[in-house]
Amino acid sequence: MHRRHFLRSAAAAAGLMPLAARPALATLYQTAAKAAGDLEAIRGDGRAITLPASAIKDLAASLRGPVLLADSAGYDSARRVLNPAIDRRPALIVQPTGAADVSRAVHFAAAHGLLVAVKCGGHSFSGMSTCDKGMQIDLSGMRSVRVDARARRAYVEGGTLLGLVDHEAAAHGMVTPLGTVSHTGVGGLTTGGGFGRLARTYGLAVDNVVGVDVVTADGRVRHADAQEHADLYWGVRGGGGNFGVVTSFEFQLHPFAGTVTAGEVVFPIARAREVLRFYAEWSQRAPDALYVDFVMAQPPGGKDGVALLHVCYCGDHADRDLAPLRTLGTPTANTIKAQRYVDFQRSGDYSDVRTMGEYMKSGFTTGIDERLIAGIVDGFEGHAARSTAVFTQHAGGAIGRQPVGSCAFPHRHAQHALMAAVSWKVGDDGAPHMGWARKYWATIEPLTSGFYINEVNDESRAVLNANYRENFPRMVAVKSQYDPNNLFRLNANVQPA
């Protein structure tokens, strides 16, 4: 069982109409012109605005991809994100076919001051990639990967899901480190940081980005790398969607055997303290090739809870380096075996339509001490009407060997990302479940150090600013240069000076 899988998410909810099935541009163009009339929308500053039908018609005519309005086929699946508790309705959705369309859409949004949401894989827990009455730029029509094996590079379009990158790189005996669920978007994952099973060996996803094409708030398509627009290159690697829409990522690839020793060892939840204590010590002194997560999870009803260790080892000494696991005695299940990395990368995917609303709090640890163990285990409660889970994502290793200022991602000290999540049946009142999660997290939070902006939720501006640590002043400077009117604000937002 995958820790995020436990929350019963579904790729299907984020699945978007394939390009071939989309209505022809002409039809949509007519729909926009005929049915919509003028369109009620909102600006980024919250003020209401009316978009004239003629302006929408002109926008549609300037694009190769469709503009979807509320009555267009495909509108509903596009506006939705993975978390079904999020139910927002953009005034219009643009589905670009490439950087030129993104540029037109951004021009239009900037000219009208529209609220803008950018969607890649739709995994944002808090629904930052959709919005009410603004413009959603849905990148699902921009999903492709080209590998240049000789140069050890992968060129990845901005709407691609990470499984496609794993798949294409593996065909060349290579890899770049991305996240742990194959239907997560490369766009959101990478711009925020990008933790995964190989990050302790090869670094975060951001550490492997050698160049990007970005559409900035003025609608210009810019290439950014260490030489060209170096400040923009610095900012998009950890600054989330603050600086524009990345239409293409250039990733460094690493030769990779393709096989890992991976799986889970599962224990009853009654052994959670002991398993977590073992994990705290083992994960801290692990070789880089060993990635291990702790999961404590309780389904609704309070029965059959588990404490488990999720392991992915990519080194040459599996027997030796995994031997300490045996000191935990006999588990209720052990699925660890040699398997293809790309298969294990898909092991936490799910295809059933999501039925659960979700809420999550997260923070980084600098290690797991007895106080944190007590906070995690003692406060954890099952409940008749919700799933409850607390889990880690192993950091350290190569992640910590990059200087803090190497890119906008500042949390190089992290030993683990720690997350507490609740999920409940859609239609039920989520408030008591979110309330419980906030109360549980209140004991844990003081023992954490910063949080992952890709799990951003309801944090105040001051908390968000402080979370960029010493990189914050440069974030403000880069934001002021490339997005002085804060067009891209649905993210862990930094306000321009």
Ligand SMILES: Cc1cc2nc3c(=O)[nH]c(=O)nc-3n(C[C@H](O)[C@H](O)[C@H](O)COP(=O)(O)OP(=O)(O)OC[C@H]3O[C@@H](n4cnc5c(N)ncnc54)[C@H](O)[C@@H]3O)c2cc1C
């Ligand atoms: C099931 C699940 C598993 C996860 N596993 C991991 C994991 O292993 N490692 C990890 O680090 N994180 C993980 N996450 C968190 C994940 O990194 C964030 O949810 C991330 O925002 C998802 O990216 P997305 O493109 O799918 O999301 P979206 O909801 O599409 O986008 C989120 C935000 O990213 C920005 N964005 C997206 N695409 C672009 C682009 N092309 N250019 C500029 N900005 C863009 C926008 O600001 C947008 O609001 C997971 C989340 C889920 C739900």
